Amino acid sequence: MRWAAMKTVPAVQEGLMRKGEETRTRILDVAEAAVLQKGFGGTSIEELIAETGITKSGFFYHFKDKNELAKALLNRYIENDERIYDEIFSRARDLVDDPLQSFLLGLKLLSELLSDLPNGHPGCLVATVCYYERLFDREIRETNRNAVLAWRRRFRGMFEEIVAVYTPREPVQIDQLADMVSSVLEGGIVLSKTLKEPNTLAEQILMLRTFIKLLFQPAAEVSRG
Incomplete structure (x- = not known):
């Protein structure tokens, strides 16, 4: 007993x-x-x-307190964000070995995922913390900054693999190109919410995909694609 x-x-x-x-x-x-x-x-x-x-x-x-809640919210959001990127671009790489084609496929998969959200993307906590950064302590602000730097490192790594195989048709800074991906994603969220057009974010990602294709593929291949 x-x-x-x-x-x-x-x-x-x-x-x-x-x-x-x-x-x-x-x-x-x-x-x-x-x-x-x-x-x-x-x-x-x-x-x-x-x-x-x-x-x-x-x-x-x-x-x-509210600051601790904000910290937990931000960390959870960042972890989920990283998990989604890992899953999408890992899947693309499993399907296609070529780094450029893999990246283009990853963007298409990301666009499809976001287009399935019936009410569009709800918003980005990283951007929200940036807008209201005076409300938070240094630790939260630094966590937010590191999240954006992690985006840069992620996409820079992908572009470094691409430029090892493909020569861009115009000279570009890899870090700036990596930041452009984040800018399109964040800007697409703002546009879709402001215009009340849920598909805008997915459409902007596809436009980014077209730009990357034009930047790296030779003219003959682009015309065939």
């Missing part, structure tokens, strides 16, 4: 931990939607408590 009771303790603890993680995830989901819609300044802890149906003490058990 005593042994049976001892075995139930880990099960109870596991259940409590799972419930706690579910509550934390729920808070982050609600907070992210609110922040992308109204910004950090327009999102209050009180409304998050009301929306999630938890107590105030329950909220502060998971996040000691």
